Amino acid sequence: MKYYAPKGLYDIKPEDIPYWHAVEREVRSTMPLYGYEEIRTPIMEKTEVFARGVGEDTDVVSKEMYTFEDKGGRSMTLRPENTASAVRAYLEHKFYGKEELSKWYYLGPMFRYEAPQKGRSRQFHQYGAEAIGSDDPALDAEMIGLAADLLKSLGLEDVGLTLNSIGCPEDRVKYVDKLVEYLKPEKDRLCDNCRARLDTNPLRILDCKEDSCQEVVEDGPEITEYLCSECQDHFDDVRGYLKQLDLEYDLDPKLVRGLDYYTKTVFEVFSSDLGAQDALVGGGRYDGLVELFGGDPTPAVGFAGGIERLVLLLEELERTDMERSGLDVYLATLDEETKKTGLELVQELREAGLKAEIDYLDKSLQGQLGYADRYGAEITGILGPRELSDNEITLRDMETGDQATVPLNEFRSEVKNHLDSSR
Ligand SMILES: [Zn+2]
Ligand SMILES: [Zn+2]
Missing domain, CATH: 3.30.930.10 (Bira Bifunctional Protein; Domain 2)
Known part of the structure:
Protein backbone atom coordinates (compact mmCIF):
# COMPACT_ATOMS: atom_id res chain seq x y z
CA MET A 1 0.00 0.00 0.00
CA PRO A 169 -20.52 43.33 24.57
CA GLU A 170 -20.95 45.94 27.35
CA ASP A 171 -22.15 43.29 29.79
CA ARG A 172 -19.22 41.15 28.83
CA VAL A 173 -16.69 43.89 29.49
CA LYS A 174 -18.09 44.25 33.02
CA TYR A 175 -18.12 40.50 33.51
CA VAL A 176 -14.66 39.88 32.08
CA ASP A 177 -13.23 42.51 34.49
CA LYS A 178 -14.75 40.61 37.41
CA LEU A 179 -13.63 37.28 36.00
CA VAL A 180 -10.03 38.41 35.57
CA GLU A 181 -10.07 39.93 39.04
CA TYR A 182 -11.21 36.56 40.38
CA LEU A 183 -8.80 34.47 38.27
CA LYS A 184 -5.60 36.48 38.76
CA PRO A 185 -4.90 35.15 42.28
CA GLU A 186 -5.66 31.62 41.03
CA LYS A 187 -3.32 31.94 38.07
CA ASP A 188 -1.04 29.09 39.15
CA ARG A 189 -3.91 26.61 39.07
CA LEU A 190 -4.70 27.39 35.40
CA CYS A 191 -3.22 25.49 32.44
CA ASP A 192 -0.60 27.19 30.23
CA ASN A 193 -3.19 28.03 27.58
CA CYS A 194 -5.51 29.63 30.08
CA ARG A 195 -2.73 31.63 31.70
CA ALA A 196 -2.15 33.17 28.27
CA ARG A 197 -5.91 33.58 27.77
CA LEU A 198 -6.06 35.65 30.94
CA ASP A 199 -4.56 38.49 28.90
CA THR A 200 -5.99 37.75 25.46
CA ASN A 201 -9.42 36.15 25.84
CA PRO A 202 -10.39 35.34 29.44
CA LEU A 203 -13.90 34.21 28.48
CA ARG A 204 -12.38 31.19 26.72
CA ILE A 205 -11.12 29.94 30.10
CA LEU A 206 -14.72 29.03 30.92
CA ASP A 207 -14.79 26.29 28.30
CA CYS A 208 -11.26 24.97 28.83
CA LYS A 209 -11.38 21.18 29.03
CA GLU A 210 -8.65 20.89 31.73
CA ASP A 211 -10.01 19.71 35.08
CA SER A 212 -7.88 22.16 37.05
CA CYS A 213 -9.25 25.10 35.07
CA GLN A 214 -12.81 23.80 35.44
CA GLU A 215 -12.35 23.63 39.22
CA VAL A 216 -11.12 27.21 39.39
CA VAL A 217 -13.92 28.48 37.19
CA GLU A 218 -16.56 26.59 39.18
CA ASP A 219 -16.53 29.09 42.07
CA GLY A 220 -16.05 32.16 39.90
CA PRO A 221 -18.53 34.89 39.00
CA GLU A 222 -21.37 34.05 36.61
CA ILE A 223 -22.08 36.13 33.54
CA THR A 224 -25.84 36.13 34.09
CA GLU A 225 -25.27 38.32 37.17
CA TYR A 226 -23.93 41.06 34.89
CA LEU A 227 -26.67 41.27 32.25
CA ASP A 321 -33.86 1.00 9.53
CA MET A 322 -30.85 3.08 8.49
CA GLU A 323 -28.59 0.23 7.44
CA ARG A 324 -27.87 -0.23 3.78
CA SER A 325 -30.43 -2.31 1.98
CA GLY A 326 -29.50 -5.05 -0.47
CA LEU A 327 -30.57 -5.93 -3.97
CA ASP A 328 -34.19 -6.63 -4.82
CA VAL A 329 -33.49 -8.97 -7.68
CA TYR A 330 -30.54 -10.80 -9.14
CA LEU A 331 -30.68 -12.20 -12.63
CA ALA A 332 -28.60 -15.31 -13.26
CA THR A 333 -27.77 -16.15 -16.87
CA LEU A 334 -25.93 -19.14 -18.28
CA ASP A 335 -24.50 -18.18 -21.66
CA GLU A 336 -24.09 -15.36 -24.17
CA GLU A 337 -27.65 -15.57 -25.54
CA THR A 338 -29.38 -15.65 -22.15
CA LYS A 339 -27.19 -12.79 -21.00
CA LYS A 340 -28.40 -10.57 -23.85
CA THR A 341 -32.04 -11.14 -22.86
CA GLY A 342 -31.01 -10.89 -19.20
CA LEU A 343 -29.58 -7.41 -19.73
CA GLU A 344 -32.91 -6.29 -21.18
CA LEU A 345 -34.83 -7.77 -18.26
CA VAL A 346 -32.56 -6.13 -15.72
CA GLN A 347 -33.01 -2.81 -17.47
CA GLU A 348 -36.80 -3.20 -17.30
CA LEU A 349 -36.60 -3.94 -13.57
CA ARG A 350 -34.47 -0.87 -12.94
CA GLU A 351 -36.87 1.29 -14.87
CA ALA A 352 -39.62 -0.12 -12.66
CA GLY A 353 -37.68 1.13 -9.63
CA LEU A 354 -36.16 -2.15 -8.48
CA LYS A 355 -32.54 -2.68 -7.52
CA ALA A 356 -31.46 -5.34 -9.99
CA GLU A 357 -28.08 -6.85 -10.81
CA ILE A 358 -26.66 -9.30 -13.34
CA ASP A 359 -23.36 -11.20 -13.59
CA TYR A 360 -20.32 -9.29 -14.83
CA LEU A 361 -17.74 -11.70 -13.45
CA ASP A 362 -18.39 -14.77 -15.61
CA LYS A 363 -19.51 -16.82 -12.63
CA SER A 364 -21.09 -20.29 -12.69
CA LEU A 365 -24.77 -20.58 -11.72
CA GLN A 366 -23.71 -21.63 -8.24
CA GLY A 367 -21.36 -18.64 -8.06
CA GLN A 368 -24.10 -16.30 -9.21
CA LEU A 369 -26.54 -17.61 -6.59
CA GLY A 370 -23.87 -17.07 -3.95
CA TYR A 371 -23.35 -13.51 -5.15
CA ALA A 372 -27.12 -12.84 -5.12
CA ASP A 373 -27.23 -14.09 -1.55
CA ARG A 374 -24.30 -11.98 -0.35
CA TYR A 375 -25.81 -8.84 -1.83
CA GLY A 376 -29.16 -9.50 -0.23
CA ALA A 377 -31.30 -10.23 -3.31
CA GLU A 378 -34.76 -11.41 -2.28
CA ILE A 379 -35.42 -13.05 -5.61
CA THR A 380 -33.18 -14.47 -8.28
CA GLY A 381 -34.38 -14.98 -11.82
CA ILE A 382 -32.62 -17.90 -13.51
CA LEU A 383 -32.51 -17.75 -17.28
CA GLY A 384 -30.95 -20.79 -18.98
CA PRO A 385 -31.00 -21.77 -22.68
CA ARG A 386 -33.95 -24.15 -22.10
CA GLU A 387 -36.02 -21.46 -20.34
CA LEU A 388 -35.15 -18.98 -23.05
CA SER A 389 -36.27 -21.26 -25.89
CA ASP A 390 -39.55 -21.93 -24.01
CA ASN A 391 -39.99 -18.17 -23.37
CA GLU A 392 -39.90 -18.78 -19.64
CA ILE A 393 -37.81 -17.92 -16.62
CA THR A 394 -37.35 -19.55 -13.21
CA LEU A 395 -37.99 -17.44 -10.10
CA ARG A 396 -36.16 -18.46 -6.96
CA ASP A 397 -37.16 -17.15 -3.53
CA MET A 398 -33.76 -16.66 -1.94
CA GLU A 399 -35.04 -17.09 1.59
CA THR A 400 -37.06 -20.30 1.19
CA GLY A 401 -35.33 -21.71 -1.87
CA ASP A 402 -38.75 -22.24 -3.52
CA GLN A 403 -38.67 -22.09 -7.32
CA ALA A 404 -41.39 -21.51 -9.90
CA THR A 405 -41.36 -21.07 -13.65
CA VAL A 406 -43.22 -18.13 -15.17
CA PRO A 407 -43.63 -16.79 -18.74
CA LEU A 408 -40.84 -14.38 -19.64
CA ASN A 409 -43.25 -11.52 -20.35
CA GLU A 410 -44.72 -11.83 -16.86
CA PHE A 411 -41.35 -11.79 -15.13
CA ARG A 412 -41.45 -8.17 -14.04
CA SER A 413 -44.99 -8.27 -12.65
CA GLU A 414 -44.30 -11.59 -10.91
CA VAL A 415 -41.21 -10.10 -9.26
CA LYS A 416 -43.19 -7.05 -8.14
CA ASN A 417 -46.01 -9.18 -6.73
CA HIS A 418 -43.55 -11.33 -4.88
CA LEU A 419 -41.70 -8.36 -3.38
CA ASP A 420 -44.94 -6.59 -2.45
CA SER A 421 -46.25 -9.66 -0.61
CA SER A 422 -42.99 -10.22 1.27
CA ARG A 423 -42.74 -6.60 2.50
ZN1 LIG B 1 -26.70 43.70 27.70
ZN1 LIG C 1 -7.18 25.77 30.87
Whole structure:
Protein backbone atom coordinates (compact mmCIF):
# COMPACT_ATOMS: atom_id res chain seq x y z
CA MET A 1 0.00 0.00 0.00
CA LYS A 2 1.47 3.27 -1.10
CA TYR A 3 -1.23 5.90 -0.56
CA TYR A 4 -3.24 6.73 2.51
CA ALA A 5 -5.80 9.44 3.21
CA PRO A 6 -4.09 12.40 4.95
CA LYS A 7 -3.96 12.21 8.74
CA GLY A 8 -7.28 13.13 10.31
CA LEU A 9 -9.21 12.81 7.06
CA TYR A 10 -11.50 9.84 6.48
CA ASP A 11 -13.40 8.15 3.71
CA ILE A 12 -17.09 7.78 4.34
CA LYS A 13 -17.61 4.22 3.18
CA PRO A 14 -20.70 2.83 1.41
CA GLU A 15 -21.79 0.91 4.51
CA ASP A 16 -22.03 4.20 6.45
CA ILE A 17 -23.65 6.22 3.70
CA PRO A 18 -27.26 5.23 4.49
CA TYR A 19 -26.86 6.89 7.92
CA TRP A 20 -25.53 10.03 6.26
CA HIS A 21 -28.43 10.02 3.84
CA ALA A 22 -30.89 9.63 6.73
CA VAL A 23 -29.44 12.71 8.45
CA GLU A 24 -29.26 14.73 5.25
CA ARG A 25 -32.82 13.78 4.31
CA GLU A 26 -34.07 14.83 7.73
CA VAL A 27 -32.28 18.19 7.51
CA ARG A 28 -33.66 18.86 4.04
CA SER A 29 -37.20 17.94 5.04
CA THR A 30 -37.34 19.55 8.50
CA MET A 31 -35.69 22.93 7.77
CA PRO A 32 -38.31 24.07 5.21
CA LEU A 33 -41.08 23.31 7.72
CA TYR A 34 -39.63 26.16 9.80
CA GLY A 35 -39.16 28.40 6.78
CA TYR A 36 -35.45 27.86 6.19
CA GLU A 37 -34.13 27.70 2.64
CA GLU A 38 -30.79 26.22 1.69
CA ILE A 39 -27.76 28.39 0.94
CA ARG A 40 -24.49 26.97 -0.39
CA THR A 41 -21.42 29.10 0.13
CA PRO A 42 -17.97 28.21 -1.26
CA ILE A 43 -15.80 25.78 0.65
CA MET A 44 -13.06 28.41 0.84
CA GLU A 45 -13.14 32.12 1.55
CA LYS A 46 -10.58 34.88 1.82
CA THR A 47 -8.88 34.33 5.16
CA GLU A 48 -10.04 37.69 6.54
CA VAL A 49 -13.70 36.52 6.43
CA PHE A 50 -12.97 34.03 9.20
CA ALA A 51 -10.30 36.07 10.97
CA ARG A 52 -12.84 38.87 11.30
CA GLY A 53 -16.00 36.85 11.65
CA VAL A 54 -14.90 34.09 14.00
CA GLY A 55 -12.36 36.17 15.94
CA GLU A 56 -8.55 36.35 15.81
CA ASP A 57 -8.12 35.09 19.37
CA THR A 58 -10.27 32.00 19.06
CA ASP A 59 -8.66 28.57 18.85
CA VAL A 60 -10.36 28.07 15.51
CA VAL A 61 -8.65 31.04 13.90
CA SER A 62 -5.34 31.05 15.76
CA LYS A 63 -4.61 27.30 15.61
CA GLU A 64 -7.02 25.29 13.53
CA MET A 65 -7.48 26.88 10.11
CA TYR A 66 -6.31 25.40 6.82
CA THR A 67 -4.86 28.57 5.34
CA PHE A 68 -2.81 28.74 2.16
CA GLU A 69 -1.80 31.16 -0.54
CA ASP A 70 -3.46 30.62 -3.91
CA LYS A 71 -1.66 31.08 -7.23
CA GLY A 72 -2.68 34.74 -7.24
CA GLY A 73 -0.94 35.33 -3.92
CA ARG A 74 -4.23 35.68 -1.96
CA SER A 75 -4.56 34.17 1.49
CA MET A 76 -7.38 31.62 1.33
CA THR A 77 -8.88 29.46 4.07
CA LEU A 78 -10.98 26.31 3.94
CA ARG A 79 -14.11 27.18 5.89
CA PRO A 80 -13.90 26.09 9.54
CA GLU A 81 -17.60 26.90 10.02
CA ASN A 82 -20.40 28.41 7.94
CA THR A 83 -21.79 31.42 9.81
CA ALA A 84 -19.10 33.90 8.74
CA SER A 85 -19.60 32.87 5.09
CA ALA A 86 -23.38 33.24 5.43
CA VAL A 87 -22.99 36.78 6.77
CA ARG A 88 -20.51 37.60 4.00
CA ALA A 89 -23.07 36.34 1.44
CA TYR A 90 -25.89 38.25 3.18
CA LEU A 91 -24.03 41.51 2.74
CA GLU A 92 -22.51 40.78 -0.66
CA HIS A 93 -25.92 40.07 -2.22
CA LYS A 94 -27.67 42.81 -0.21
CA PHE A 95 -30.28 40.43 1.20
CA TYR A 96 -31.10 43.12 3.77
CA GLY A 97 -32.75 45.07 0.93
CA LYS A 98 -34.65 42.07 -0.43
CA GLU A 99 -35.80 40.08 2.57
CA GLU A 100 -37.01 41.32 5.92
CA LEU A 101 -35.85 38.14 7.56
CA SER A 102 -33.39 35.76 5.89
CA LYS A 103 -33.80 32.18 7.08
CA TRP A 104 -31.19 29.86 5.66
CA TYR A 105 -29.90 26.39 6.28
CA TYR A 106 -26.74 24.70 5.07
CA LEU A 107 -25.15 21.29 4.98
CA GLY A 108 -21.60 20.44 4.04
CA PRO A 109 -17.93 19.85 4.86
CA MET A 110 -15.89 22.15 7.14
CA PHE A 111 -12.19 21.95 7.91
CA ARG A 112 -10.25 22.35 11.15
CA TYR A 113 -6.73 21.26 11.95
CA GLU A 114 -7.51 19.52 15.25
CA ALA A 115 -6.15 16.45 17.00
CA PRO A 116 -8.00 13.58 15.31
CA GLN A 117 -10.11 11.36 17.57
CA LYS A 118 -13.23 9.26 17.36
CA GLY A 119 -16.04 11.34 15.92
CA ARG A 120 -13.70 14.21 15.11
CA SER A 121 -12.17 14.55 11.68
CA ARG A 122 -10.18 17.40 10.12
CA GLN A 123 -12.77 17.44 7.39
CA PHE A 124 -16.02 17.28 9.28
CA HIS A 125 -19.59 17.94 8.25
CA GLN A 126 -22.13 20.27 9.71
CA TYR A 127 -25.73 21.16 9.15
CA GLY A 128 -26.99 24.42 10.51
CA ALA A 129 -29.43 27.29 10.30
CA GLU A 130 -29.08 31.07 10.33
CA ALA A 131 -31.89 33.60 10.76
CA ILE A 132 -30.70 37.12 10.01
CA GLY A 133 -32.83 40.21 10.61
CA SER A 134 -34.73 39.84 13.88
CA ASP A 135 -33.94 40.15 17.59
CA ASP A 136 -37.25 38.57 18.63
CA PRO A 137 -36.60 36.15 21.52
CA ALA A 138 -39.31 33.93 20.01
CA LEU A 139 -36.91 33.35 17.11
CA ASP A 140 -34.23 32.12 19.55
CA ALA A 141 -36.78 29.71 20.96
CA GLU A 142 -37.82 28.56 17.48
CA MET A 143 -34.19 27.96 16.60
CA ILE A 144 -33.61 25.88 19.73
CA GLY A 145 -36.82 23.96 19.10
CA LEU A 146 -35.81 23.30 15.50
CA ALA A 147 -32.41 21.95 16.55
CA ALA A 148 -34.06 19.60 19.05
CA ASP A 149 -36.87 18.63 16.68
CA LEU A 150 -34.40 17.53 14.03
CA LEU A 151 -32.70 15.14 16.43
CA LYS A 152 -36.02 13.82 17.65
CA SER A 153 -37.19 13.22 14.07
CA LEU A 154 -34.14 11.02 13.63
CA GLY A 155 -35.48 8.88 16.44
CA LEU A 156 -33.33 10.14 19.33
CA GLU A 157 -35.47 9.92 22.44
CA ASP A 158 -33.38 11.52 25.12
CA VAL A 159 -32.75 15.01 23.74
CA GLY A 160 -31.86 17.78 26.20
CA LEU A 161 -30.94 21.48 26.13
CA THR A 162 -28.45 23.67 27.94
CA LEU A 163 -29.04 27.38 27.89
CA ASN A 164 -27.24 30.55 28.90
CA SER A 165 -27.07 34.22 28.04
CA ILE A 166 -23.73 35.91 27.57
CA GLY A 167 -25.29 39.36 27.22
CA CYS A 168 -24.15 42.20 25.00
CA PRO A 169 -20.52 43.33 24.57
CA GLU A 170 -20.95 45.94 27.35
CA ASP A 171 -22.15 43.29 29.79
CA ARG A 172 -19.22 41.15 28.83
CA VAL A 173 -16.69 43.89 29.49
CA LYS A 174 -18.09 44.25 33.02
CA TYR A 175 -18.12 40.50 33.51
CA VAL A 176 -14.66 39.88 32.08
CA ASP A 177 -13.23 42.51 34.49
CA LYS A 178 -14.75 40.61 37.41
CA LEU A 179 -13.63 37.28 36.00
CA VAL A 180 -10.03 38.41 35.57
CA GLU A 181 -10.07 39.93 39.04
CA TYR A 182 -11.21 36.56 40.38
CA LEU A 183 -8.80 34.47 38.27
CA LYS A 184 -5.60 36.48 38.76
CA PRO A 185 -4.90 35.15 42.28
CA GLU A 186 -5.66 31.62 41.03
CA LYS A 187 -3.32 31.94 38.07
CA ASP A 188 -1.04 29.09 39.15
CA ARG A 189 -3.91 26.61 39.07
CA LEU A 190 -4.70 27.39 35.40
CA CYS A 191 -3.22 25.49 32.44
CA ASP A 192 -0.60 27.19 30.23
CA ASN A 193 -3.19 28.03 27.58
CA CYS A 194 -5.51 29.63 30.08
CA ARG A 195 -2.73 31.63 31.70
CA ALA A 196 -2.15 33.17 28.27
CA ARG A 197 -5.91 33.58 27.77
CA LEU A 198 -6.06 35.65 30.94
CA ASP A 199 -4.56 38.49 28.90
CA THR A 200 -5.99 37.75 25.46
CA ASN A 201 -9.42 36.15 25.84
CA PRO A 202 -10.39 35.34 29.44
CA LEU A 203 -13.90 34.21 28.48
CA ARG A 204 -12.38 31.19 26.72
CA ILE A 205 -11.12 29.94 30.10
CA LEU A 206 -14.72 29.03 30.92
CA ASP A 207 -14.79 26.29 28.30
CA CYS A 208 -11.26 24.97 28.83
CA LYS A 209 -11.38 21.18 29.03
CA GLU A 210 -8.65 20.89 31.73
CA ASP A 211 -10.01 19.71 35.08
CA SER A 212 -7.88 22.16 37.05
CA CYS A 213 -9.25 25.10 35.07
CA GLN A 214 -12.81 23.80 35.44
CA GLU A 215 -12.35 23.63 39.22
CA VAL A 216 -11.12 27.21 39.39
CA VAL A 217 -13.92 28.48 37.19
CA GLU A 218 -16.56 26.59 39.18
CA ASP A 219 -16.53 29.09 42.07
CA GLY A 220 -16.05 32.16 39.90
CA PRO A 221 -18.53 34.89 39.00
CA GLU A 222 -21.37 34.05 36.61
CA ILE A 223 -22.08 36.13 33.54
CA THR A 224 -25.84 36.13 34.09
CA GLU A 225 -25.27 38.32 37.17
CA TYR A 226 -23.93 41.06 34.89
CA LEU A 227 -26.67 41.27 32.25
CA CYS A 228 -28.09 44.74 31.52
CA SER A 229 -31.86 45.06 31.75
CA GLU A 230 -32.35 44.67 27.99
CA CYS A 231 -30.32 41.43 27.89
CA GLN A 232 -32.03 40.19 31.05
CA ASP A 233 -35.48 40.83 29.53
CA HIS A 234 -34.47 39.08 26.33
CA PHE A 235 -33.22 36.07 28.28
CA ASP A 236 -36.40 35.94 30.37
CA ASP A 237 -38.48 36.08 27.19
CA VAL A 238 -36.51 33.27 25.53
CA ARG A 239 -37.11 31.14 28.62
CA GLY A 240 -40.80 32.03 28.59
CA TYR A 241 -41.15 30.96 24.95
CA LEU A 242 -39.26 27.73 25.59
CA LYS A 243 -41.72 26.97 28.36
CA GLN A 244 -44.57 27.79 26.00
CA LEU A 245 -43.13 25.30 23.50
CA ASP A 246 -42.75 22.67 26.24
CA LEU A 247 -39.00 22.58 25.76
CA GLU A 248 -37.20 21.73 28.98
CA TYR A 249 -33.69 23.05 29.49
CA ASP A 250 -30.88 23.25 32.02
CA LEU A 251 -29.26 26.61 32.74
CA ASP A 252 -25.47 26.53 32.52
CA PRO A 253 -23.93 29.89 33.49
CA LYS A 254 -20.51 28.67 32.27
CA LEU A 255 -21.69 27.93 28.75
CA VAL A 256 -20.06 30.55 26.50
CA ARG A 257 -19.37 28.64 23.22
CA GLY A 258 -15.97 28.78 21.55
CA LEU A 259 -16.56 31.54 19.02
CA ASP A 260 -16.34 35.30 19.52
CA TYR A 261 -19.43 36.37 17.66
CA TYR A 262 -22.10 35.21 20.06
CA THR A 263 -24.29 37.65 22.03
CA LYS A 264 -27.18 37.05 24.44
CA THR A 265 -28.57 33.54 23.94
CA VAL A 266 -26.18 30.58 23.68
CA PHE A 267 -27.32 26.97 23.75
CA GLU A 268 -26.34 23.38 23.22
CA VAL A 269 -28.53 20.44 22.35
CA PHE A 270 -27.40 17.02 23.49
CA SER A 271 -28.55 13.44 23.44
CA SER A 272 -28.36 11.08 26.40
CA ASP A 273 -29.52 8.14 24.31
CA LEU A 274 -26.24 6.33 25.04
CA GLY A 275 -26.09 7.36 28.71
CA ALA A 276 -23.51 10.13 28.76
CA GLN A 277 -24.44 13.56 27.42
CA ASP A 278 -23.35 13.88 23.79
CA ALA A 279 -23.36 17.53 22.68
CA LEU A 280 -24.59 17.40 19.09
CA VAL A 281 -25.63 20.97 18.32
CA GLY A 282 -24.39 24.38 19.44
CA GLY A 283 -25.70 27.79 18.65
CA GLY A 284 -26.68 31.21 19.74
CA ARG A 285 -27.42 34.79 18.86
CA TYR A 286 -24.86 36.89 17.04
CA ASP A 287 -26.30 40.39 16.94
CA GLY A 288 -22.96 42.08 16.29
CA LEU A 289 -21.62 40.03 13.40
CA VAL A 290 -23.28 41.76 10.44
CA GLU A 291 -22.05 45.12 11.73
CA LEU A 292 -18.57 43.69 12.27
CA PHE A 293 -18.55 42.86 8.56
CA GLY A 294 -19.41 46.47 7.72
CA GLY A 295 -23.19 46.19 7.45
CA ASP A 296 -25.88 48.03 9.41
CA PRO A 297 -26.49 46.58 12.88
CA THR A 298 -28.59 43.47 12.17
CA PRO A 299 -29.58 40.94 14.81
CA ALA A 300 -29.25 37.24 13.98
CA VAL A 301 -29.34 33.81 15.54
CA GLY A 302 -28.15 30.39 14.39
CA PHE A 303 -26.92 26.93 15.23
CA ALA A 304 -24.73 24.19 13.80
CA GLY A 305 -24.74 20.46 14.37
CA GLY A 306 -21.97 17.95 13.67
CA ILE A 307 -22.93 15.07 11.41
CA GLU A 308 -20.01 12.71 12.28
CA ARG A 309 -21.01 12.45 15.93
CA LEU A 310 -24.65 12.10 15.05
CA VAL A 311 -23.93 9.27 12.60
CA LEU A 312 -21.73 7.51 15.18
CA LEU A 313 -24.52 7.79 17.70
CA LEU A 314 -27.14 6.41 15.30
CA GLU A 315 -24.82 3.55 14.38
CA GLU A 316 -24.18 2.72 18.01
CA LEU A 317 -27.91 2.74 18.60
CA GLU A 318 -28.06 0.04 15.89
CA ARG A 319 -30.69 1.70 13.82
CA THR A 320 -31.43 -1.18 11.48
CA ASP A 321 -33.86 1.00 9.53
CA MET A 322 -30.85 3.08 8.49
CA GLU A 323 -28.59 0.23 7.44
CA ARG A 324 -27.87 -0.23 3.78
CA SER A 325 -30.43 -2.31 1.98
CA GLY A 326 -29.50 -5.05 -0.47
CA LEU A 327 -30.57 -5.93 -3.97
CA ASP A 328 -34.19 -6.63 -4.82
CA VAL A 329 -33.49 -8.97 -7.68
CA TYR A 330 -30.54 -10.80 -9.14
CA LEU A 331 -30.68 -12.20 -12.63
CA ALA A 332 -28.60 -15.31 -13.26
CA THR A 333 -27.77 -16.15 -16.87
CA LEU A 334 -25.93 -19.14 -18.28
CA ASP A 335 -24.50 -18.18 -21.66
CA GLU A 336 -24.09 -15.36 -24.17
CA GLU A 337 -27.65 -15.57 -25.54
CA THR A 338 -29.38 -15.65 -22.15
CA LYS A 339 -27.19 -12.79 -21.00
CA LYS A 340 -28.40 -10.57 -23.85
CA THR A 341 -32.04 -11.14 -22.86
CA GLY A 342 -31.01 -10.89 -19.20
CA LEU A 343 -29.58 -7.41 -19.73
CA GLU A 344 -32.91 -6.29 -21.18
CA LEU A 345 -34.83 -7.77 -18.26
CA VAL A 346 -32.56 -6.13 -15.72
CA GLN A 347 -33.01 -2.81 -17.47
CA GLU A 348 -36.80 -3.20 -17.30
CA LEU A 349 -36.60 -3.94 -13.57
CA ARG A 350 -34.47 -0.87 -12.94
CA GLU A 351 -36.87 1.29 -14.87
CA ALA A 352 -39.62 -0.12 -12.66
CA GLY A 353 -37.68 1.13 -9.63
CA LEU A 354 -36.16 -2.15 -8.48
CA LYS A 355 -32.54 -2.68 -7.52
CA ALA A 356 -31.46 -5.34 -9.99
CA GLU A 357 -28.08 -6.85 -10.81
CA ILE A 358 -26.66 -9.30 -13.34
CA ASP A 359 -23.36 -11.20 -13.59
CA TYR A 360 -20.32 -9.29 -14.83
CA LEU A 361 -17.74 -11.70 -13.45
CA ASP A 362 -18.39 -14.77 -15.61
CA LYS A 363 -19.51 -16.82 -12.63
CA SER A 364 -21.09 -20.29 -12.69
CA LEU A 365 -24.77 -20.58 -11.72
CA GLN A 366 -23.71 -21.63 -8.24
CA GLY A 367 -21.36 -18.64 -8.06
CA GLN A 368 -24.10 -16.30 -9.21
CA LEU A 369 -26.54 -17.61 -6.59
CA GLY A 370 -23.87 -17.07 -3.95
CA TYR A 371 -23.35 -13.51 -5.15
CA ALA A 372 -27.12 -12.84 -5.12
CA ASP A 373 -27.23 -14.09 -1.55
CA ARG A 374 -24.30 -11.98 -0.35
CA TYR A 375 -25.81 -8.84 -1.83
CA GLY A 376 -29.16 -9.50 -0.23
CA ALA A 377 -31.30 -10.23 -3.31
CA GLU A 378 -34.76 -11.41 -2.28
CA ILE A 379 -35.42 -13.05 -5.61
CA THR A 380 -33.18 -14.47 -8.28
CA GLY A 381 -34.38 -14.98 -11.82
CA ILE A 382 -32.62 -17.90 -13.51
CA LEU A 383 -32.51 -17.75 -17.28
CA GLY A 384 -30.95 -20.79 -18.98
CA PRO A 385 -31.00 -21.77 -22.68
CA ARG A 386 -33.95 -24.15 -22.10
CA GLU A 387 -36.02 -21.46 -20.34
CA LEU A 388 -35.15 -18.98 -23.05
CA SER A 389 -36.27 -21.26 -25.89
CA ASP A 390 -39.55 -21.93 -24.01
CA ASN A 391 -39.99 -18.17 -23.37
CA GLU A 392 -39.90 -18.78 -19.64
CA ILE A 393 -37.81 -17.92 -16.62
CA THR A 394 -37.35 -19.55 -13.21
CA LEU A 395 -37.99 -17.44 -10.10
CA ARG A 396 -36.16 -18.46 -6.96
CA ASP A 397 -37.16 -17.15 -3.53
CA MET A 398 -33.76 -16.66 -1.94
CA GLU A 399 -35.04 -17.09 1.59
CA THR A 400 -37.06 -20.30 1.19
CA GLY A 401 -35.33 -21.71 -1.87
CA ASP A 402 -38.75 -22.24 -3.52
CA GLN A 403 -38.67 -22.09 -7.32
CA ALA A 404 -41.39 -21.51 -9.90
CA THR A 405 -41.36 -21.07 -13.65
CA VAL A 406 -43.22 -18.13 -15.17
CA PRO A 407 -43.63 -16.79 -18.74
CA LEU A 408 -40.84 -14.38 -19.64
CA ASN A 409 -43.25 -11.52 -20.35
CA GLU A 410 -44.72 -11.83 -16.86
CA PHE A 411 -41.35 -11.79 -15.13
CA ARG A 412 -41.45 -8.17 -14.04
CA SER A 413 -44.99 -8.27 -12.65
CA GLU A 414 -44.30 -11.59 -10.91
CA VAL A 415 -41.21 -10.10 -9.26
CA LYS A 416 -43.19 -7.05 -8.14
CA ASN A 417 -46.01 -9.18 -6.73
CA HIS A 418 -43.55 -11.33 -4.88
CA LEU A 419 -41.70 -8.36 -3.38
CA ASP A 420 -44.94 -6.59 -2.45
CA SER A 421 -46.25 -9.66 -0.61
CA SER A 422 -42.99 -10.22 1.27
CA ARG A 423 -42.74 -6.60 2.50
ZN1 LIG B 1 -26.70 43.70 27.70
ZN1 LIG C 1 -7.18 25.77 30.87
